[in-house]
Amino acid sequence: MRVLELRHVSKYFGAIHALTDVNLTLDAGEVLGLMGDNGAGKSTLVRVIAGNYPPTHGELLIGGVEEHFSKPAESRAKGVEVVYQDLALCNNLSAAANVFLGREIKRGVWPFRVLDHTAMARRAGELFMELKSETRPRDLVRQMSGGQRQAVAIARTRLSKAQMVLMDEPTAAISVRQVAEVLDLIKRLRDSGMAIILISHRMPDVFTVCDRVAVLRRGTKVADKPIKQSSPEEVTGLITGAIAAA
Amino acid sequence: MTQNASGANVGIESILGLQTQTAFQRLIGAQSFWVTIALAIMCAIMSYLQPASFATPENFYNITRNFSFIGIMALGMTVVIATGGIDLSVGSIMGLTAVSCGLTLEAGYPWWAAVAVGLFAGGVTGLINGLVIAYVGLSPFVTTLGMLSIARSVAVVLSGNRMLYKFGPSGPAFKYLGGGAVQFAEGYELSFPLLFLVVLMLILAAVYKMTAWGRHVLAIGGNEQAALLTGVPVKVIKVQVYVVSGLAASFAAILNVGWSGSAINALGATYELLAISAAVIGGANLMGGEASAYGAFIGAALIFTIRNALLMEGVDSNWQGTFVGAFLIAAVYLGKVRGARRE
Numbered sequence A: 001m002r003v004l005e006l007r008h009v010s011k012y013f014g015a016i017h018a019l020t021d022v023n024l025t026l027d028a029g030e031v032l033g034l035m036g037d038n039g040a041g042k043s044t045l046v047r048v049i050a051g052n053y054p055p056t057h058g059e060l061l062i063g064g065v066e067e068h069f070s071k072p073a074e075s076r077a078k079g080v081e082v083v084y085q086d087l088a089l090c091n092n093l094s095a096a097a098n099v100f101l102g103r104e105i106k107r108g109v110w111p112f113r114v115l116d117h118t119a120m121a122r123r124a125g126e127l128f129m130e131l132k133s134e135t136r137p138r139d140l141v142r143q144m145s146g147g148q149r150q151a152v153a154i155a156r157t158r159l160s161k162a163q164m165v166l167m168d169e170p171t172a173a174i175s176v177r178q179v180a181e182v183l184d185l186i187k188r189l190r191d192s193g194m195a196i197i198l199i200s201h202r203m204p205d206v207f208t209v210c211d212r213v214a215v216l217r218r219g220t221k222v223a224d225k226p227i228k229q230s231s232p233e234e235v236t237g238l239i240t241g242a243i244a245a246a
Numbered sequence B: 001m002t003q004n005a006s007g008a009n010v011g012i013e014s015i016l017g018l019q020t021q022t023a024f025q026r027l028i029g030a031q032s033f034w035v036t037i038a039l040a041i042m043c044a045i046m047s048y049l050q051p052a053s054f055a056t057p058e059n060f061y062n063i064t065r066n067f068s069f070i071g072i073m074a075l076g077m078t079v080v081i082a083t084g085g086i087d088l089s090v091g092s093i094m095g096l097t098a099v100s101c102g103l104t105l106e107a108g109y110p111w112w113a114a115v116a117v118g119l120f121a122g123g124v125t126g127l128i129n130g131l132v133i134a135y136v137g138l139s140p141f142v143t144t145l146g147m148l149s150i151a152r153s154v155a156v157v158l159s160g161n162r163m164l165y166k167f168g169p170s171g172p173a174f175k176y177l178g179g180g181a182v183q184f185a186e187g188y189e190l191s192f193p194l195l196f197l198v199v200l201m202l203i204l205a206a207v208y209k210m211t212a213w214g215r216h217v218l219a220i221g222g223n224e225q226a227a228l229l230t231g232v233p234v235k236v237i238k239v240q241v242y243v244v245s246g247l248a249a250s251f252a253a254i255l256n257v258g259w260s261g262s263a264i265n266a267l268g269a270t271y272e273l274l275a276i277s278a279a280v281i282g283g284a285n286l287m288g289g290e291a292s293a294y295g296a297f298i299g300a301a302l303i304f305t306i307r308n309a310l311l312m313e314g315v316d317s318n319w320q321g322t323f324v325g326a327f328l329i330a331a332v333y334l335g336k337v338r339g340a341r342r343e
Helices: A042-050 A072-077 A095-099 A117-130 A146-159 A176-191 A203-209 A232-240 B002-009 B012-017 B023-029 B031-049 B057-082 B090-106 B111-136 B140-159 B171-179 B192-210 B212-222 B224-229 B234-260 B271-281 B293-312 B317-342
Strands: A002-013 A016-027 A031-036 A057-062 A080-083 A164-168 A195-199 A212-217 A220-226 B181-185 B188-191
Touching (some): A002 A042, A016 A042, A016 A220, A031 A042, A031 A203, A031 A232, A042 A080, A072 A080, A095 A117, A095 A146, A176 A195, A176 A203, A195 A203, A203 A232, A212 A232, B023 B031, B057 B090, B057 B212, B057 B271, B057 B293, B090 B111, B090 B140, B090 B171, B090 B234, B090 B271, B111 B140, B111 B171, B111 B234, B192 B212, B192 B234, B192 B293, B212 B224, B212 B234, B224 B234, B271 B293
Parallel strands (some): A031 A195, A080 A164, A164 A195
Antiparallel strands (some): A002 A016, A002 A057, A212 A220, B181 B188
16 A cells, blocks of 8 residues: 655755655555665655655655645644654653653543543553563653663554654664664564654664665655665665766 | 563563552652651751740741742742743732732722732733743743843832832732631641642642643653654643743732732742742752642742741841752752762
8 A cells, every 4th residue: 555655846945955856655564764865855855744844846645645734743643653863752751651742641521631641551551562662651761771762752653543654763872782672663563564764874774674775865866676676885875976876 | 682572471460560660769769858858857956946936836827828928939930940941020920919909909999809900910921921932932031031120110110119008998808818817726827828828739739740731841841842743732831831820929929918918019029039949949950841839839848947947046037048048059969969860
């Protein structure tokens, strides 16, 4: 099933062409590695899909329907979730509180609508178990390892019926042991039928979990092919410009 | 990943109950717990040293009434501090409220109209603070510092720089609000301000613990960007916290005017520092994300007990500031040490 389709998407910031005529598709149960050097347009592309800013030209289709997002809440309502690079977690709150931040479960009758701590801890616990993470719902995020934090951020995307998750450098700031944990999380999301875009600088990660790799250079997509038909050497060449296109 | 594999076999129940801290550990990790201990020790020592003057019903009544005004302001202050903000204008809001109430009463309107006008003055001042901070994007420190000056100046202008005390027909009812008391045992009385403080503290504690709004306030202080990205209405809540703080300050002023029986435009000058001190001594973190209702209560209680104890021991009252200031710095240092251990 086609989850995402970009048709001739361009994004200009004044005279700067951050994205030029990008076409991209993504199917359910597929992991796409999005690679490129700093300033190649990866983050811009993610933000266009996530609804942070609309494209200057081109069309954005979610599940075959054209969408015009003007803020992240609108894309989330259509099943697009983003795991931000800094994970967007509140260290002073518990794991369960972070998972449910902005969409808390409440009980009681207005005006006495109170938080249902038990239900939220239970649901968060179920999500962590699905993800096979050792994260405990009532622990403060402050006390957690990088892998556990990642699980909290990913569990948040599982709350809604997300079709697609955009992950911005999920393995950039964590230890080697935890990288494996996060890559396992990504595989489990894919196996549950979710479409994933993984933005990463780390070649081994992309070649471990991705089905397909797309390379951006100076705002233009220069490659988009199955991972099995590519190699780290080719992708490096595409990123730097040593190879023009593939 | 063997740990993960075994983790999959344990039931959901077993991880739900687990916490890294037991209830006891959380209790001794709370700053307000240690402040409570310090207060208890201070009261015990003073009761021993000055049994005839400190440990009396009259002194208990006086201390608890005196700290209630600051305690109510400090409750509102914790909400602002929880978001990572600060409200320096609360002292001036008290002056503005006092003058508003005084003028309303002098014009012969009923006591409830004076209360409404007072709360309106505080609420609108807080609203202006909040709108400027949330929507114009100025820093809370600068905005409320400006408002400290503006509200005081408006209070002076409105009052014609005179004391207002000819409260008209509704005067007694208004004065009863802040000056009344209930007797709970032979010779023991609780002042109305203390009762209001306790009720408001319980309400605020419930708001922090049980409502999405309370959680969002703490989330904004913890990581504003995260709160924004997860769909928390950050700007709206920022406006609301300054309104809450303004309302708390004006309610404290209403009770204070009722108790003293006169309204002066200088009411509340430098009280903003006491309210902030009370909140911080009680464990509120000026960086945001940590605040408690009980902390504001116990922080205010500690400050006024220190002052009272020094007076009773015959220490020159000019030294009070030194002791309160030293306690404040010690409290922040303790908070820093605890924070470092937790990381």
